[in-house]
Amino acid sequence: MTSFLTRSSGTRRVAGALLALAVAAGASPAAADNATPAKALFGAAAVPSAGSPVPYGSYAKGCIEGAQALPVDGPNWQVMRLSRNRNWGHPELLSVIQRLSRDGVREGWPGLLVGDISQPRGGPMTSGHASHQIGLDTDIWLTPMPNRRLSASERDQMPFTSMLAPNKFLTIDDSKWTPAHARLIMKAASYPEVARIFVNPAIKKRLCETWTGNRNLLGKVRPIYGHDAHFHIRISCPAGASGCQEQAAPPSGDDCGKNLAWWFTKEPWAAPKKDPNAPPPKPPRAVTLADLPRACSAVLAAAPSGAVAASAYAPSPAAPAAAGALLPGQTIPVPRARPAGR
Template identity: 50%
Template sequence: MKLRTLLLACGAALLANPLAAGMARAETPAKLLFSAERKPSAGAPQSLGFYSNGCVAGAAELSPDGPNWQVMRLSRNRRYGHPATVALIQRLAGQAARAGIWPGLLVGDISQPRGGPMASGHASHQVGLDFDVWLRPMPSPRLTVEQRETYPFRSVLKKGTFTVDDRIWNDNYRDLIRLASEQPEVQRIFVNPGIKKKLCETAGRDRGWLSKVRPFYGHDEHFHIRLSCQPGSPGCKPQQAIGNGDGCDELDWWFNVALQPPPPDAKPPKPKPPLMLSGMPRACSPVLDAPDRGGVGAIAETPAGGGYASAYAPAPQNVPVPTPRPLR
């Protein structure tokens, strides 16, 4: 039974008992509550909380197809975000195409209709200010809805290494990431440390844009763009400033410290308990309860016979959780 059908059935059974309904919701992981919502909430757009613990009210929808973009894995229903995020995707796609840098963006996950934690794939993307761009140009002819469910991810690294594969990579990849970093709304861009190293080696003399490009393992098939908190969202919790410099002098840590195996007697980290609604900003509960905004919804169901591929290549197993450096 699909998650939404199950939750609807449970909700119907609990309507006559509000106390039981409240208890059931309190005991349900927030990722199940938010992933069951299929439409944005009515009301003014607001990002509420932090990128990895929050939600979005009044989200805008990115059209599945545009002049210079296509949204991938439509069955996920994760093409919603703050209106500034949707506007940025449209603008970036157009600028890249007009400049001859990139024929069209393949857009990965943005946020769920009401944001919040996802059932799979991301810790962030919760407040409508994060989105992924595949490191593959949009093909011609365009992909059908069905093809977008199975079109393969492709790493730009040499297999089994953290070195960019020059048979794939060219200056257009660098120029696309640079163009994204130069957008005023963008606060950070996450790429694999190997990609950051390549950018540092090929950026040339104008290097100011590199400060926003932050290394983080896993991002070798896509890059992750994060916007700053936007005006009109007083409940949005900003991330700390990135600091000065191009960040290229920090790469030694990623390759020579982070990759060191943990001590033989190190205890494995305890898994985090699931985030519950009670652990989220108070304003997110009304977002769940708000009526739907009309005229917006999913256009595709999960394909029969299975779900979708992960957008993330696994991080090296011997890489410890590096904090606080990845959050800078």
């Protein structure tokens, strides 16, 4: 069975092998394994399915058929974290990334460091994201691209650089944030295909305070926890993609009022009150293939496209970590509730 090309993770190898054997024996993927978490099954696919690019489901519960790869190197971009093999997406998103890489140079940005897009067949990721499942989301680092090509090892090990002041998760560090950061984000917001851009609340606040261009575009820029070292671009469902579930449009205007102010109150960050008499909560059930759109079973079982995984690139010696960067394991608080309109 050649539908799955597995990578080094033991969990992914086992999940992929079990599903492949079951499908080869005549079972549907859904019947083959309804107990295995969907993230293990989709994480085991190292290359996309053959066919035209089609997203199915929602940004946080879906998959993509016929995903295409963003080349790991372009004139004005470099793909990061190659070993994750998450540089796959819908061609409309890949076009947006490449356009932003060109426009960014004109805005004084030296080039894009591109983070996660989607797995080869989309679906739930083995780590790191709830969305990025249908090839319509991408992360763009807020670290400018160096004036040289990074090695594969550097791309895997280079730490993120937060735009926040040390130990202050809602305050911009003025020694790192520049007008070019603002121009890059707002250039992405200007594209009609872009539905939302997620940033840390402090970044949204700084944009609200300083942006003198089209203020209505600020409504697309949505505050959310994290996103202090990268911004997240989400495009709308492509025309004709009837199986793709669109989000409601963000609020009109710049939305620099009460929705943003909420993030700077105590409410989002207060620890929830616990009832000492309440039974311990049950752990959340893992999402399985049966929870995803029916088309995702076919996407998972489909023949491979013949594309080459990003993880096939040989690693090179690593460079030292950048000074002042966010170190592995550093985190910021996560709110206990999310406001409407993400």
